Amino acid sequence: MLSKHVLNCRHLGRKSILKYTQAKCHLKDMKCAFSQSKTLTNTGNSAETFPDVTSTNTSDGTSELQRAFEDRAHKNKLPFNEKPFVKNLFSGVLSKEVFTFPQIGHKEDLEVLDRLIKPVEDLFKESVHSGAIDRDAEIPEKIITQLKELGLFGLEVPREYGGLDLSVTESAQFAEVTGADCSISMTLAAHHGLGLKSILLSGNEEQKAKYLPKLATGESIAAFCLSEPDCGSDISSIETTARLTEEGSSKVVLNGTKNWVVNGGIADVFIVIAKGKFKNEQNNTFEKLVALIVEKDFGGVTVSEPHDTLGTRGCNTCTVHFDNTPVPVENSLGELGEGQEFALRILECGRVGVGAAAVSLLKNLLASVVQAAISRTRFGKKLCEFDLIKERVAKITETIYAMESITYHTAGLMDTYEEPDTGLEAAILKIFSSEGVFTCVDECLHILGAEGYLRDQPYEQYLRDARMMAGFPGTNDVTRLFIALRGIQHASKDLQGFFKTLKDPFNSLTQFIKKAKPDFKTLKVEEVVLPIFKGTIKLAWSLYLTMC
Incomplete structure (x- = not known):
């Protein structure tokens, strides 16, 4: 049962998060619905639809599948994120707008993205040999050429410059596939997520026209x-x-x-x-x-x-x-x-890819480890029957789930706003994913025993590759300082009035208590949970408020 459950999770986990991500975290629609009815409901128009497509090519050599994907109408973005979630936590404010539950996109939406991703998945299953890349310390030129032909060097580049014009969420889905080999994943992340993205976000029209076409096709790296x-x-x-x-x-x-x-x-x-x-x-x-x-x-x-x-x-x-x-x-x-702010913004973009790559690494490793736990017998029992092994597998699975959730939720926030204020969310995502993947790989090696220590087995490579994520892009210790600094800066602006009350707290006691203890009792359960759980959660919430 353990094998069937975990292996199915590996396949269905991507499908389920795909459905969530292809809803594109429609925070705009949800926010509108929230402001009108005070509840998060399906507006009925939250998913984009795609025309019927086939795999044939048009006269210019572009597949109809690719053309259909490129021609889709992007939703208008909100101009600015006025309520950044993590920053507001430093001020004691809970931004309820980000509490969304998954919506299921249209079937056509999922099919188009699946069909775009499938050739990439096939390439990694059939042609990419991570052990050989690790041993030779080089990605074969043939693989690089195939990656270029599949459009992976210009995922988010607008169509007029020769790219696929994907959103951050859609690009993260590709990053989860390419994360099957960390060398390839890091090469693409440095090219697209850091280098090319610099011109895409901050370049003027002349710079974009000059550099993006060649960068999008991989002609230039x-x-x-x-x-x-x-x-x-x-x-x-x-x-x-x-x-x-x-x-x-x-x-x-x-x-x-x-x-x-x-x-x-x-x-x-x-x-x-x-x-x-x-x-x-x-x-x-x-x-x-x-x-x-x-x-x-x-x-x-x-x-x-x-x-x-x-x-x-x-x-x-x-x-x-x-x-x-x-x-x-x-x-x-x-x-x-403004080079410093520019650098911080680009590093923020690269951190979403770290989360997607960490998810990919753990899913692939977990599938192999579970097979080993099922096939090996110790003390007259299969390894998968021991409670300690089950506990380790459960810990890894829940970490993967959390990584997926924060990765695609952060990507969704980036897609929602023209000027997303998601620097702290991306930083937290990077720290959690990079440290979580290293811890979980270590748990997997515990399950494998001495076999995980052998160089002729693939497992030790996972540990070495996972270590890279703690330092790219930017070390975790410095990233922690960044979170604290930016959060305190935001709070200092928001709490100027509160600091005045500290000088005379007895004459401003009401305001003092209100700031010192944020009023979370105003949170409405129906706004943040799935409808099927409302009854149970409401009862528990009522009991909590009574005790408070």
């Missing part, structure tokens, strides 16, 4: 250059400089060294965070961080040999040197001097 030998995750201490060659010049000269650059040895385009010198209206010079698009062909770019890493050995991770590299001024991304 992108890399993101942030860390340095002496600064690591300390963005403010970056020493790479970008200086004008002369007053009024149209080019800057880039000098410095960037460490841990994924795709460094194969990249054609680098997104480089550097320190630039500027002058204000008073003609005073000051330094600010800038983001630059740097082509390898600009000259002065040298790359080290790929690092011999513990895990994700197929990734081309190098040190990149810039020696008087000339860069046109028009290749700066975003506003001059």
Whole structure:
């Protein structure tokens, strides 16, 4: 029974979360319904529909399936997330708008995405050999070519630039499939989630038209250059400089060294965070961080040999040197001097992929481990019959469920707003997933015993690959500091009135108590749970309020 249950969960888990994600976390529809009726109900128009499609090709070589997917009408996004969930927790505010229950998308919606994903799944089942990639420390060129042909280098790139125009949620579904091999997953994440995404989010129209078409097809590979030998995750201490060659010049000269650059040895385009010198209206010079698009062909770019890493050995991770590299001024991304905020925003985008990859790794490993637990006998019983083994499997399964939930919920929030304020959600997702996957892989090795310690078995590779997620993109310790800092900054703005009451608490006792103890009693159960559970939960909630 254990095997049947867990293996079915591996298959059906993706299907069930797919149904949830393909509803695209319709927070906009739900919010409208909430404001009108105070309950979260199905509006009847929450799922997109797709025309009937076949697998034949059109005259321009584009499959009708792909055309149907690209031609779908995207829902209008809300302009700005006025109630960021995690930030509001620092102020003692519970934003009930994010408490949504799954909606089932239309059958056609699911079928189209399934049919787009299937060739990718087939490629990984039939042609991708993770053990060989790990042993050779290289992804075969044939596999890279097939990934390009399947469109995986331009998932979220708009159609006019040659991409598939997917949402963050849909892109995360692909990331869960490619996560079957962490080297491939990390290579695609560095290209699409960090490098290409920089131009997609912050580039002007000229920059997008120039770079996105080649990046979307994989003709050009992108890399993101942030860390340095002496600064690591300390963005403010970056020493790479970008200086004008002369007053009024149209080019800057880039000098410095960037460490841990994924795709460094194969990249054609680098997104480089550097320190630039500027002058204000008073003609005073000051330094600010800038983001630059740097082509390898600009000259002065040298790359080290790929690092011999513990895990994700197929990734081309190098040190990149810039020696008087000339860069046109028009290749700066975003506003001059806002390089730090730019870098944080791009790192936020890359963290959703970590959650999807962690889910994929654990699902694949768990399936193999459960088979081993069923087939092995100890003390006259199958391993799967021991309560301790059942407990370990249950712990891994519940972690996978939590990872899926926060990954796709965060992706849904990103899809809902034009300017999503999801930096803290993405940071929490990254920490939970990267540490949870490492812990769960260790649990799996406990079940496998000595077999999990052998190099000729695939299990030890999972442990080495999982370790990478704690440091990409950004280390977990620094990410924790980021969560605390941004949360406190948000709360400090929200609690200015509260601080005034602290000076005279006895004359402001009501306001003091209200801020010190948020009123969670106003939470209505019917707004946050599935309808079938309302009766039971209402009873429990009433008892709780009575005791309070």
